[in-house]
Amino acid sequence: MSVFESSVREVAARRAQAPHSSMFLRMMLRAAVLRRGRAAAALLAMIVAAAVASAMLNLYVDAQAKLRREFRNYGANIVLVGRNSASLPPDELPQVESVLAGRGVAAPFALVVAKTSDSQPLVVAGTDFARVRQLDRWWSVSNWPTAQGDALVGVRAMSAVSPKNLPFELSFQGRTIHLKSAGTVQTGAAEDSRVYLSLGDFASWTGVPPSTIEIAAAGSPEEIAGIMHQLEQAIPAAEVRPVRQIMEGEARVLDKTRATLLAAAALIILTAALCVLSTLMGWVFDRRRDFAIMKALGASDRLLNGFFAAEAATLGAIGGAIGFIFGVGIAAWIGRVNFHAPVVPRFSVLPFVLAGSIMVTLLSAILPISLLRRVQPAVILRGE
Amino acid sequence: MFARLVYESFRRQKRRKLLAGAAITLGVTVATAMIAVATDIGDKINRELRTIGANLLVTPEEDTLDLEIGGVNLKPQSDGAFLNEADLPKIKGTFWHNNITGFAPMLPVNTVLQRDGRTEGVTLLGTYFAKQVAFGKEAFSTGVRSTNPWWRVSGAWPDDGSQDVLLGERLATRLSAKPGDLVTVSGRELRVSGILSTGGNEDDEIVAPIALAQAILGKPGAVRRVYVSALTKPEDALARRDPKSMSGPVYDRWYCSPYPQSIAFQLQEAIPHSHAEQIRQVAQNEGAVLTRIEGLIFLVTLAALFASALAVSAAMATAIFERRSEVGLMKALGAGGAAVASVFFAEAMLLALIGGLVGFAAGGFLARQIGRSIFNSQITISPVLLPVILAIAVIVAFTGSAAAIRKAVGLDPVFALRGEL
Numbered sequence: 001m002s003v004f005e006s007s008v009r010e011v012a013a014r015r016a017q018a019p020h021s022s023m024f025l026r027m028m029l030r031a032a033v034l035r036r037g038r039a040a041a042a043l044l045a046m047i048v049a050a051a052v053a054s055a056m057l058n059l060y061v062d063a064q065a066k067l068r069r070e071f072r073n074y075g076a077n078i079v080l081v082g083r084n085s086a087s088l089p090p091d092e093l094p095q096v097e098s099v100l101a102g103r104g105v106a107a108p109f110a111l112v113v114a115k116t117s118d119s120q121p122l123v124v125a126g127t128d129f130a131r132v133r134q135l136d137r138w139w140s141v142s143n144w145p146t147a148q149g150d151a152l153v154g155v156r157a158m159s160a161v162s163p164k165n166l167p168f169e170l171s172f173q174g175r176t177i178h179l180k181s182a183g184t185v186q187t188g189a190a191e192d193s194r195v196y197l198s199l200g201d202f203a204s205w206t207g208v209p210p211s212t213i214e215i216a217a218a219g220s221p222e223e224i225a226g227i228m229h230q231l232e233q234a235i236p237a238a239e240v241r242p243v244r245q246i247m248e249g250e251a252r253v254l255d256k257t258r259a260t261l262l263a264a265a266a267l268i269i270l271t272a273a274l275c276v277l278s279t280l281m282g283w284v285f286d287r288r289r290d291f292a293i294m295k296a297l298g299a300s301d302r303l304l305n306g307f308f309a310a311e312a313a314t315l316g317a318i319g320g321a322i323g324f325i326f327g328v329g330i331a332a333w334i335g336r337v338n339f340h341a342p343v344v345p346r347f348s349v350l351p352f353v354l355a356g357s358i359m360v361t362l363l364s365a366i367l368p369i370s371l372l373r374r375v376q377p378a379v380i381l382r383g384e
Numbered sequence: 385m386f387a388r389l390v391y392e393s394f395r396r397q398k399r400r401k402l403l404a405g406a407a408i409t410l411g412v413t414v415a416t417a418m419i420a421v422a423t424d425i426g427d428k429i430n431r432e433l434r435t436i437g438a439n440l441l442v443t444p445e446e447d448t449l450d451l452e453i454g455g456v457n458l459k460p461q462s463d464g465a466f467l468n469e470a471d472l473p474k475i476k477g478t479f480w481h482n483n484i485t486g487f488a489p490m491l492p493v494n495t496v497l498q499r500d501g502r503t504e505g506v507t508l509l510g511t512y513f514a515k516q517v518a519f520g521k522e523a524f525s526t527g528v529r530s531t532n533p534w535w536r537v538s539g540a541w542p543d544d545g546s547q548d549v550l551l552g553e554r555l556a557t558r559l560s561a562k563p564g565d566l567v568t569v570s571g572r573e574l575r576v577s578g579i580l581s582t583g584g585n586e587d588d589e590i591v592a593p594i595a596l597a598q599a600i601l602g603k604p605g606a607v608r609r610v611y612v613s614a615l616t617k618p619e620d621a622l623a624r625r626d627p628k629s630m631s632g633p634v635y636d637r638w639y640c641s642p643y644p645q646s647i648a649f650q651l652q653e654a655i656p657h658s659h660a661e662q663i664r665q666v667a668q669n670e671g672a673v674l675t676r677i678e679g680l681i682f683l684v685t686l687a688a689l690f691a692s693a694l695a696v697s698a699a700m701a702t703a704i705f706e707r708r709s710e711v712g713l714m715k716a717l718g719a720g721g722a723a724v725a726s727v728f729f730a731e732a733m734l735l736a737l738i739g740g741l742v743g744f745a746a747g748g749f750l751a752r753q754i755g756r757s758i759f760n761s762q763i764t765i766s767p768v769l770l771p772v773i774l775a776i777a778v779i780v781a782f783t784g785s786a787a788a789i790r791k792a793v794g795l796d797p798v799f800a801l802r803g804e805l
Binding site: 041045048049052055056059066067070071073075081111112113120121122123136138139140157160186187189190192193211212241243244245246248249250252253257259260261263264267270271274275278279281282285286330334337339 | 403407410411414417418421425428429432433435436437441448449450451452453454458459532533534582583584661662663664665666667668669672673676677679680681683684685687688690691692694695698699701702705706750754757758759
């Protein structure tokens, strides 16, 4: 007995003892390997479709968060004021900070009417410049004050207090403070007629505590409502007011954008699914001879259905998984190009993409099969 | 013979042609709708952004400094300068008048309110609610109802010609007043038509028609400031330049672009002795938001175009691949590669043209539906786009079929006819 013969026997014995399922697997594998071109085309279509679909879903979920952040540049959406126009208690700000816990920015403001050296009345405000800089990004400031005794002067107030940009003084209830203009602020609103000081300078000069805390809270409307409720509970002495102007405008714009994005996503996913459907149906239809031979050899309808369905599902799962990876990449790229921050991969989208992919591939396999089932194998094999 | 081949192929293979045609139609529909939405989204979102409030403010040129803390005006009543109400309709005569969606003048007056024997100093704010204004032959309605859509009234809005007022929410709670009550303001008996809620300083004020505020102040036609709501273009480097330093053509381009700066400049020209400026909180941020949303929809449109091109090519390739035996027959009868390819390309072109036409119409309809259901306004697609879309459809159909046609032409007719491969 030659080595060759024994190896043939070994293979034959192995094949005879192999479980039934290995034939099933082999058929599937061979189908993919033998018609490499068509199988690759079908897989490619599936990958592209899944990639586009997962990119759109990822964007849809993430774009809102990105746009909300964009809207936070509008400044405060919550204002805290003392009840019945009283000042706020002094320990207010740390309490607000602890409620916010990093979910936003808060800046205190204290306001009085002071007089310039030629006794013109003027609104003077004390605030925390580092916080205002984060909160009110639209302020066009030539130079932020840093040292003690530095003031930020509104562009319209400049001509009243220090037309030649010299040091100036302001008086409030008989007390005088000497200031130097570090820079000007322009906003096109009330700020232009004011002089801003640091809270430390302001308090030691006037003794007036902050009357308002402006808060830009981040998050969805529900989260912001939650923050407002927590603030009300934590600081009963203050009145918590939403800035409806900003909140309602934001909600409207976000709603419309989300709806447009959803419509676009639906159209794109539909088109991509159709692309997969036509490619895959062509592939399955093309294999009607395999189908006829299997049927002629006595395969049951159930086995045939199972075979083509398993094949389609495998293709859908593999294509969906690879497509998801590409889709996350596309979404991240769009995020970087448009929002200058990558879109975070949302794995919550993955099951939907996988289920959708498998459903589309199953549909495109079952449809031609159910058409072919009615035809006699002999007719197909004769090529009619 | 050529024409008959193409004609018969359409007549006899209805199912296949229908499938490929449907794919092209759907692809073109999606592409058309997305292009229409993308070209219009800027304008639509810009209008939605106007709900955040006015982005331009017109004040008297020689005004004294504002003295306002928490909405309470501390400036002496008749101090400073005023604008003339009669000049306001000229806002609609500026170059960008179509971009100005509304304006509202404001005149705050310090008054004394008496009710149930109690007196209180209260700010009365005179404004337009929905005032009918005419400029030339054009009549339009403007006021806070359109510029400040977050203002909510329970009860009724007062008429601009009436002596009715709105009471701010907090003020009304303090006075326990309700719509229909009478209040005495600076010696005048006024009817409260509704309670106003704004979430801002107006909640502590009385809001009245501007004529009433002018009468109380004793200065007919006086206006302290005007809030103007305008559709603007996001600021760029040109917008920030000083118009005085520009040369002729650059100045013209700056003047004829709807930047916040150039519209403010034109308002200043239209209203005598005025100073107009952008409200940076609104104007600056809306530019940023608009750019982001436009960019997002643009990229999504690219994805849609890509997906529909892919769907069309896949359908074309499949349709040709199924007809290998036909190619074999043609070649066995002596047709050359060029003849076979030209039949397929002619068919692809016909399909693309028909599918493109139907798809363009369907896409226009779809865009309209999207516009109506999302933005409550029309999105129309310009017919100029039709040839462009048709050309794209033909090109995509050609490139989609090219690989499959080349493969079909290269087939040995014997194998093709035996159905192998």
